[in-house]
Amino acid sequence: MTETATAAAGQVSDEELLARFPGQPVDHDSAAHYRGRLAHRLLINRCGDCGTWHQPPRPVCPACWSSNVVATEVAGTGTVHLAIFLHQGPPAPGVDYATPHPVVTVDLDEQPGLRFTSTVVDADRERVRVGDRVALEWIDRGGAPLPVFRVVEAAGSAGGESA
């Protein structure tokens, strides 16, 4: 991501931002996160005073009540905490429920219990498990960037979280 592209994503108007993410919970408190998506940056709210991360985006820090919360880029690495496979669900571009469609909630490395939910690319049902180590990737969904995960180390392998 170049500096120029990042700045351009920041200039997207509120109206345009809503149009790029139809049906998503885009509002005053989450707009920075979605602007980050347009620039392929996964932004999670972090307190500018005490440093605590929180998710989903809130207008104040739940730990110290500071309103100095800053949407801050995370590495996108973490460990699968919850893992399910949808055999049916809401229609979405590129989503095939016959596969079925994996959904994982990932414990991000930045802070224990700080979690982000998305799908996993290039992994079938047998290859996505609680405890897997994952890394961030970006795909296109309906013309908007979607942060997704890729398994980089299976649960139970060397260095992975033990069950």
Place this chain on the structure above:
Amino acid sequence: MSAARNPMRDRNPLRDRVAFAGAATTGFVPRNSGRSMLSLTAQASIDVLRQCGLTAADVDGVCGSLVPAPTMQSALGIPEVSWFANPAMPFGNQVAAAVSAVHSGLCDVVLAYHTAYRLPWNTMSSLKDPFRRSSGTAGVSPAPESLFGSVGYTAWASRYIHEFGVPKEHFGYVAINDRANAAANPAAAMRTPITMDDYLGARMIRWPLSLLDMDVPVDGADAFVITTAERAADLPLPAVLVDAVALGATAHNEEEQTDSLRHHGQHVTVNALRARSSFWLDDVDVFFPYDGFTIITLNWFENAGWCKPGEAGSFLEQHRDPATGKILIDGRIPVNPHGGALSEGGTQGSGHVREAVHQLQGLAGERQVPDAKRALLTLGGFFFNAQGLTLRRAD
């Protein structure tokens, strides 16, 4: 924030001061009924008021779920109310609000109701009914990767299986018990018994949960009269006293952020309810753990203290009749005798409350638990919706 226990939490001035005077239902059907929410709810409401010997003019409080209280007041011609509310589901919220309003003197006689209605959030086939399509309830679908609502329970079921290594049969004991019990409930939507093979072979919806792990979308309504213990004692049906009420949630109450299977809304609810209630497991005659999803029920068994975390399935295995599939704790305590959300129908808890009231009134027909005096209800799920209620028969 501090997790210090509130020393005043066992303060419970409402104990035995508020009562259910009656409960009624339309019964539930697993299809679009061709009726409005208001039609179903009005029927149950008129039924319970008549059973209690009350007229519209006796009601001065209205508390419900999807149908706005002012709409219900207008439909039933209730002349004047001094209190009304529409808390969020599940139904423990309506009970907590109505009981508090009566105890605090905001009103004396509350009509409380819940409508179970097939809507897009629980069944897309609801949209085959053009009037439902046009009712403004269709909404916008979330992204597939949202854990909001029912998906969240499936996700935590995956964690439960990961942490405890239990077989899927453990979830099946919950579904089979409900279906076996529903056979004796004329109001239930699903009354044909199921076997473990049926359960294990059910269509997968969201792995690891399948169709028979999820409650049944239904049309129907339950209605209740909640009033002072004194007033209830003067009405025709046996009064059921409210012993204690608790709602519970933790700071991380979003589905994906919830701390763990060892700290969520159920744990707060149980701690608060135990502190306030006058009885607990040893003195319970009938148990109503919520069962919108089988995983919720397993967790309630563990968190209420019947067994340890991860052991609910083994506990149920030891306390069930393999021939009938019915659970009878210690050979004595039935579990969701009406068939629960999985078989009577997805009532968001109102069916559990109605059956508890009927059991304690001695009006549960062929499902009657002999000499039922005390009921424990643990309603709702893990996140922002865990609720508890202890009820007892008036002496």
